[in-house]
């Protein structure tokens with residue numbers, strides 16, 4: 001599944017080819033995405049000029065002079081820029097035809113992705129309103145995390161994976177960041193002290209930044225449609241390594257289930 005680093009890598013990849021372009025038309029081959037493309041979608045988008053591409057959580061926001069396209073990659077979606085004459089592949093569902101002679105093509109075998117149009121402020125859209133801060137933005141601080149965790153009995157891992165606390169911290173990143181911060185993922189969120197929460201904020205930022213830095217690799221991996229995450233696998237310290245030695249102390253990595261998600265940690269290094 002494309003996670004925040006893959007979405008950010010996609011944003012950086014497509015933004016230069018989209019910004020300043022006029023969308024001449026929208027070609028749709030399959031309307032049945034996560035939510036069916038509404039009738040009239042093509043007419044709303046055709047003729048718009050793109051001002052820029054932002055990201056909020058895992059949504060790409062293509063801002064135009066008339067409104068904003070909100071794109072989510074779902075489980076298996078990907079975007080690419082290609083010359084207009086490029087043959088369509090199976091599962092290419094939609095294209096923006098740009099005046100540069102290129103297409104922005106949307107490919108999504110499982111069709112859990114979505115394309116929405118809003119003429120208003122996309123950040124006020126029900127899908128984005130009420131989300132926590134961006135993990136790499138200024139709003140994600142130890143103070144913020146301490147407020148969000150105060151009195152919370154659920155585990156610290158579930159807290160950082162809650163999009164109302166902070167967006168974009170997927171399961172792999174939560175496991176890796178908690179290991180880097182030396183925090184037991186099972187510990188109640190309300191019982192992690194502020195210095196340790198500050199360490200966790202830094203670890204979450206670092207693990208996401210590192211993955212974005214490796215974006216080319218991860219992007220290629222998820223385009224392979226293997227169905228398995230290919231995220232910076234060589235760099236993973238605990239995720240998916242149950243029974244193997246902890247890279248810090250040599251104790252066996254443990255696997256438990258928290259909030260129905262596989263959770264990997266070192267009992268000796270994480271308290």
Ligand SMILES: [Zn+2]
Nearest residue numbers: 246249266269
């Ligand atoms: Zn260890």
